[in-house]
Amino acid sequence: MPEKTILEARHLDKYFYDPVKFHVLKDINLRVEEGEFVSIVGSSGSGKSTLLYTLSSLDTDYEGEVIIDQTALRSLSNDDLARLRNRSIGFIFQSHYLLADFTAIENILLPGLKLGKRSKPDLLRAALEKMDLLGIRDQADKAVNTLSGGQQQRVAIARALINDPKIIFCDEPTGNLDSGNARIVFDLLKDLAHNYKQTILMVTHDESYQTDRQIRLHDGRVVD
Amino acid sequence: MRDSPLFKIVWAHLTGRKRQTLVSILGVMFGITVFIFQAGMITGLQNYFVEKTIQSTPHIQISNETTASEKPVAAKAYPENRDIWFSIRNQKDRLEEDKIKDGLQIASLLENHPEVYGVSPSLTSQAIFKLGVLDVSAIVHGVDILRENRLFNLEKDIVQGSVIRLETVNNGLILGSGLAEKLGANLNDNLNIVSPNGVSLPMKVVGILSTGLRDLDDQRAYSSLRNAQKLMKAQSSHITDISIKLRNIDKAPELADEFENRFGYRAVDWKEKNAAVFSVFKIQNIVTYLVILSILLVSGFGIFNILTMMIYEKMTDIAILKAIGYTDKDIRRIFLSEAMLIGLAGGVLGLITGLVISIIAASIPFRIEGFVSSERLNINFNPLFYTIAFIFGLLTTAIAGLLPARKAAKVDPLHIIRNQ
Ligand SMILES: Nc1ncnc2c1ncn2[C@@H]1O[C@H](COP(=O)(O)OP(=O)(O)O)[C@@H](O)[C@H]1O
Ligand SMILES: [Mg+2]
Numbered sequence: 252m253p254e255k256t257i258l259e260a261r262h263l264d265k266y267f268y269d270p271v272k273f274h275v276l277k278d279i280n281l282r283v284e285e286g287e288f289v290s291i292v293g294s295s296g297s298g299k300s301t302l303l304y305t306l307s308s309l310d311t312d313y314e315g316e317v318i319i320d321q322t323a324l325r326s327l328s329n330d331d332l333a334r335l336r337n338r339s340i341g342f343i344f345q346s347h348y349l350l351a352d353f354t355a356i357e358n359i360l361l362p363g364l365k366l367g368k369r370s371k372p373d374l375l376r377a378a379l380e381k382m383d384l385l386g387i388r389d390q391a392d393k394a395v396n397t398l399s400g401g402q403q404q405r406v407a408i409a410r411a412l413i414n415d416p417k418i419i420f421c422d423e424p425t426g427n428l429d430s431g432n433a434r435i436v437f438d439l440l441k442d443l444a445h446n447y448k449q450t451i452l453m454v455t456h457d458e459s460y461q462t463d464r465q466i467r468l469h470d471g472r473v474v475d
Numbered sequence: 476m477r478d479s480p481l482f483k484i485v486w487a488h489l490t491g492r493k494r495q496t497l498v499s500i501l502g503v504m505f506g507i508t509v510f511i512f513q514a515g516m517i518t519g520l521q522n523y524f525v526e527k528t529i530q531s532t533p534h535i536q537i538s539n540e541t542t543a544s545e546k547p548v549a550a551k552a553y554p555e556n557r558d559i560w561f562s563i564r565n566q567k568d569r570l571e572e573d574k575i576k577d578g579l580q581i582a583s584l585l586e587n588h589p590e591v592y593g594v595s596p597s598l599t600s601q602a603i604f605k606l607g608v609l610d611v612s613a614i615v616h617g618v619d620i621l622r623e624n625r626l627f628n629l630e631k632d633i634v635q636g637s638v639i640r641l642e643t644v645n646n647g648l649i650l651g652s653g654l655a656e657k658l659g660a661n662l663n664d665n666l667n668i669v670s671p672n673g674v675s676l677p678m679k680v681v682g683i684l685s686t687g688l689r690d691l692d693d694q695r696a697y698s699s700l701r702n703a704q705k706l707m708k709a710q711s712s713h714i715t716d717i718s719i720k721l722r723n724i725d726k727a728p729e730l731a732d733e734f735e736n737r738f739g740y741r742a743v744d745w746k747e748k749n750a751a752v753f754s755v756f757k758i759q760n761i762v763t764y765l766v767i768l769s770i771l772l773v774s775g776f777g778i779f780n781i782l783t784m785m786i787y788e789k790m791t792d793i794a795i796l797k798a799i800g801y802t803d804k805d806i807r808r809i810f811l812s813e814a815m816l817i818g819l820a821g822g823v824l825g826l827i828t829g830l831v832i833s834i835i836a837a838s839i840p841f842r843i844e845g846f847v848s849s850e851r852l853n854i855n856f857n858p859l860f861y862t863i864a865f866i867f868g869l870l871t872t873a874i875a876g877l878l879p880a881r882k883a884a885k886v887d888p889l890h891i892i893r894n895q
């Protein structure tokens with residue numbers, strides 16, 4: 252099977268202007284192939300999060316090209332970017348960002364309902380499947396603030412998975428968890444990559460996590 | 476709709492802040508209730524007045540109005556633009572000057588006009604009514620009672636006695652109810668009327684009449700035309716006014732002009748005659764709209780507030796919704812819908828309470844003394860007010876929701892997520 256590039260960055264530069272002009276990303280070139288589990292590592296302040304936001308369409312203020320699934324992000328309107336995120340991108344942040352007004356499964360359904368491609372029963376079945384996979388099926392109808400930190404992060408992963416995205420972007424997904432839960436969450440991500448061919452790009456400062464490939468960032472530059 | 480995640484979010488937001496939501500709804504409800512009740516009451520009274528006026532007063536009245544602004548006769552003897560001052564004391568409106576010449580012929584000409592429903596000629600004069608020790612000044616309205624009754628359906632307004640006795644009893648007099656009260660006069664009482672010329676006539680009260688129009692009831696007495704002429708020492712052809720009722724009331728101003736030009740006498744239509752009252756009505760209506768506007772403005776601020784607080788509280792929710800693919804428009808719709816739901820709920824409740832209060836108020840006996848007198852509130856249930864109030868309510872809530880909704884739509888998820 253020929254490799255297919257899901258994500259590509261070409262000559263990516265980014266500056267912050269406040270409080271002073273600051274060259275935060277410097278001529279970044281990278282590719283992530285379909286099914287790859289790639290991590291971006293580097294010390295705190297090296298620009299990992301900033302890079303992840305630019306690659307994932309949340310930050311549109313950069314120079315150079317970002318291409319996701321053969322579409323250059325620069326060519327897309329705000330609404331198109333929202334649609335792209337909905338259809339093709341999953342997010343896992345350090346905080347779970349679950350909506351407190353909803354149950355676990357309702358949170359997971361949110362991107363699916365927005366996409367509107369599947370019928371409600373199909374979507375429910377898919378959500379329960381993902382929850383099963385992540386070991387939280389019995390939490391489906393609970394209010395999210397009654398769940399533990401590890402469970403909440405797994406609900407967030409299920410939400411990222413619900414539309415079968417081309418790529419999942421993670422920013423320190425285990426950053427708020429104790430080491431036990433952190434291990435569980437990382438193993439789940441690895442399982443998704445290896446057994447379900449889920450493409451994942453993960454930012455972490457913890458280099459002990461073994462991924463297919465590491466991209467090392469130092470002072471806004473890819474090194475190695 | 477119920478399955479829509481947007482609706483669920485809206486619902487969760489509104490039910491998550493029950494007290495504020497309720498207060499906002501009550502604000503809108505209150506504004507609409509007050510408007511419906513106030514507009515219903517005021518225009519009800521206005522309509523009642525108009526209805527009574529159309530029924531009990533001429534649509535057009537022709538009279539030989541002597542205006543004080545007319546130049547003194549002496550002034551006509553001198554050329555204009557001369558620095559000459561005239562001082563004429565007691566310039567008299569002689570009775571003769573009030574007379575409509577050939578009035579009865581004019582009346583019969585008018586009777587044949589296709590737009591005219593009926594005509595009643597009359598002789599009207601100020602007089603003193605004497606009963607016992609009481610002297611009351613009022614107006615004697617000498618009429619052909621059958622013609623007058625055909626025009627104004629006096630029979631319907633008679634509270635004591637009868638209209639026809641004015642024909643049959645020689646010196647019969649029908650008193651307005653307010654005038655009767657002032658005089659302390661009862662049916663079949665005898666009293667004296669003294670005209671400005673000093674003629675005194677003994678009269679007998681054969682009826683008491685209450686039209687509901689204060690001006691008429693307090694001021695007017697009906698006699699036969701013949702007796703009024705006797706009182707004024709006038710001939711049998713002498714009349715001062717012609718009352719006209721039209722088939723189509725809307726043509727009154729236009730026909731008044733026509734009659735004025737044709738006969739050379741002042742013809743006043745009912746709208747012109749009541750212009751002062753109508754301008755009061757106009758002010759009342761403006762006040763009514765100002766009241767609803769100010770109440771809705773306050774509830775609009777309430778809605779603006781609750782939404783602005785909601786947005787701050789739900790900032791991360793908005794950010795993540797945008798990150799997972801909800802568009803700016805979706806977010807705007809969420810907060811706008813919240814405003815509109817508050818408006819809708821407040822609107823419907825306001826319509827219901829407004830209607831209920833109006834129904835209750837309309838059923839309570841309540842004596843009103845104003846331009847018109849009535850035994851109860853005449854409340855206008857015109858659906859137009861209900862529609863206007865509802866639209867007003869929705870409009871304010873929409874406007875109040877617009878700004879916060881746009882603010883929410885502009886939230887930059889990156890900004891929130893980066894700073895967590
Ligand atoms: N909004 C911003 N404005 C200015 N500087 C910023 C902003 N966000 C991050 N930075 C700076 O950019 C650099 C990279 O930040 P970040 O990408 O968060 O690093 P990492 O995720 O690797 O810890 C840091 O020096 C940080 O202070
Ligand atoms: Mg970071």
